[in-house]
Amino acid sequence: MMLAVQMDLLNAVGRINDMAVAWNHVIDLVWVVNRIAVLTLFILVLATGWSSIRYGWLHRLFRGRSYPSLVAYGWVLALLWWVVQLPGNFYQHAKYPAPDADSFGGWLTGQIGSLLPVMLGIAVLAWLPYRLLRWSPHRWWLWLGAASAPALLAVFVLQPVWTVRASGLHPLQDTSLSAEIRALAARCGIAHPQVVVGGDDTHVVGLGGASAIVLQSDLQKVENPAQIRFTIAHELKHYVEGDNWKAWVISVALVLLIGGTFHFAGRPLTRRWKDQFGFDEIADPRSLPLLAVCVVLVWTAILPLFLSYNRHIERDADRFGLALSGEEHAAGALFRSWKDELSLPDTDVFGRLIRANHPSTSERIRMAETFEPSEGDLPELCVRGQALPSNGTASP
Template sequence: MARKIGLYGVLAYFLFGLFFYWYLFYFADSSLPFEYQGSQADPATFLNERELFLSEEYSRIRYLLYFLSTPFEWLFYLFILLLGLSKAFKDWSEVTTKRKWLQTAVYLFWLSIFSYVAMLPLSYISYHLSKSYHISTQSFASWMKEELIDFWLNYGITFILVMVLYWLMKKSTKRWWLYGWLLSVPFTLFLTFLQPVVIDPLYNDFYPLKNKELETEILELAKKADIPADHVFEVNMSEKTNALNAYVTGIGSNARIVLWDTTLDKLSNEQILFIMAHEMAHYVEKHIYVNIATSLVFSLAGMYLTYKLMNWTVVRYGNAFKISAVSDLRSLPLFLLIISMLLFISSPLSNMISRYQETRADRYAIEMTKDTEAGITSFQELSRAGLSQVNPPFLVKFFIYGHPTMLERISTLEEYEHKQRGTKEIEGN
């Protein structure tokens, strides 16, 4: 049974990867519809031939890596179960210590180490790819430092979650999923509150914006949007990337307006103000809270489905996976496997919600700044800096894109510009 499951798993992964390779490199068409050719959304109008070629090539490889990495994680957890490694981790933990909480820590450490080693090649390929196309400027030492921070941060958070979750499983075999979800609500809010001031500074240095004139203009926008900000922060990202970004993050008193220094270096003040107006829209329309609420609804459904699927799997394949009960710590790879698959399956819906919010934020920025030229040119520069496709294939947008495509965003700005011109012409007459 175990051998058959493993064979089917490898075959499914191979066919999945082959399908997306064929789709991205031979079937998908990222060319612009005829009506957009020659418009400001046409990459041929703002990218040279080399940039056009590189953006297409880089995007296809990057998307393929995503579609290979996600199911590879599922395959990894499957083989951890089939090869008895989960049982071995538990045996090692019981030999190491008699204390239950330390046994959980030891088990999770071994599972995390094996997972990190298994995923490291794909992570490195992604880093190397970004470096090869001059998106990343990060040194290998800096990249490894962030990888280690990721490892220990994820380990710490996962340890807390696993300790609570498996304690609940033992206390209530039928309601653990509901109690676990209820406890996740304050935990999620707590992490969101801490992220700008505790987690983010682990990766980057944040300091007040040096350009005080620009800071004053941004804070004036923030005041119009009723955002309680006294400072704008910039973060030194030029040592890591050539990409551009800006965001408003955090909740309550920890809310922060942040600009990457690459954005400050490559965009004009007018372009930056348009982008900041877009980011402020997320705060004004309370997208942070909407996203928290949405993720909690998704997680409630996900926890219930995980509960049902874990019970069914243990009953049917418990012997093959060497799991005696759902509450047995050896079932953790199965739990992570199911959660990862559910996240992938639900990603089109969460992406659709995110794209709606981003569209709303673009419209807010247009109304606030009235500067469509700054918006169009900033989006063009974002495409150039990140070598991103203006019109990505459907399945890429469906599974990956949390933002509207650059074609959609620039076209929206052009339409607004044309309407404004028409209005002015009518008023003039």
């Protein structure tokens, strides 16, 4: 009897793992197929001269005005980009193994929603590289990087303001939680951390003095007080060490890398294939699909590096959070509660390479449950903490 129960349990665990493995393979496969589809699309658009013909047609339609022609052409390309990914995305939607899947209508609305920011980005930004290319044909990509630095800085600095305004976030009302947060922050010499509540993700927005900790609206429902102390301590690492500054530097470097790739690889390619492409310089807006190819290739190439660096930052934030709060039991129980049957398995190496922006839940459980404080966990200005005796403290 006992053996039968154990076998049932083993079978259930096996099924859950099989399901997670199969589902994550679907996501990995769709990721690869979609990237191949997008690259093939843009290469065909270039190689068949379609880009030249279509842009020429739009240019005549808008009576030679370059801004509306470029934006309209960018939107046509964005629409094609969206359409070639639809079959893959639908396959992924159809393969979702859990009962809480979106309806077809909900899925389609989400897909349309993903197109709108791309179109907005094209309307706001696509003219800039082409204007700079005309103005400084040899150094334009450096100017692009230089222009992106203050622009992205403004985006990062203003992010807390519009996050609060646009997403209906509100200042933290709970005075006891607020006191707990102030006590934790004071251990790192921060007198008045800005804390707001709303949305479904706890994170830090903004840069320097303009940073704010955003607490997900149901935090007090899904975590007990000890777990909340750990979570806040984790977020304080991002706040204290200015991790969003690193994100800003990476964003500027990414713009430089894309611009540099378009400049150094795009120019010789355009000269070599000018008869097929129907244009002979990258300053011609007909080169927009080539710029899109550079964006996809550069982003795909650096994505694993970026994610690996992000996992490193998050690993440090966990150690920081454990050391500052002293809540390793509560953190271990919290991570255990996150293990769901579809999470990315540790064995899916490719999936982790292209998608994992945090250490795996198993790794985080191991880290919390075997945590031994060490010198490097906290910067010098912070004072290590001990778990507070509280009724909500979970112990395994």
